Amino acid sequence: MTDRDSPFLRIPESDWVASNDLAFAVRDAFPVTEGHTLVIPRRLAVDWGDVTTQERLAILALVDEVKSQLRYELHPDGFNLGINEGTAAGQTVFHLHVHVIPRFSGDVPDPRGGIRHAVMNKGNWQTL
Numbered sequence: 185m186t187d188r189d190s191p192f193l194r195i196p197e198s199d200w201v202a203s204n205d206l207a208f209a210v211r212d213a214f215p216v217t218e219g220h221t222l223v224i225p226r227r228l229a230v231d232w233g234d235v236t237t238q239e240r241l242a243i244l245a246l247v248d249e250v251k252s253q254l255r256y257e258l259h260p261d262g263f264n265l266g267i268n269e270g271t272a273a274g275q276t277v278f279h280l281h282v283h284v285i286p287r288f289s290g291d292v293p294d295p296r297g298g299i300r301h302a303v304m305n306k307g308n309w310q311t312l
């Protein structure tokens with residue numbers, strides 16, 4: 185895959201909700217909850233093993249920034265954070281991205297198990 189092949193690298197900066205030198209964040213096109221956000225390295229990297237230590241730190245810093253924004257904007261009761269690596273794990277866009285999913289009391293009948301059952305009946309998605 186080349187940079188031109190990544191749909192994330194075609195997202196205009198005007199759609200970004202946060203950024204730093206090595207990563208940016210956008211709202212998910214197919215959110216499982218309001219505020220569902222993706223944190224993405226600016227450089228094409230397929231999985232966590234492909235990013236540098238500096239990129240990892242930048243991604244994690246941006247996850248924290250996005251969580252702070254979402255706490256202020258939406259007042260969630262919790263978060264799911266996740267990375268799907270590989271087809272078997274559900275990765276459909278082969279450019280690393282961290283899902284930051286705000287969670288709200290009562291958004292599912294029983295939240296036990298966290299990301300194992302992140303949001304009931306919201307697992308349906310579409311590819312970009």
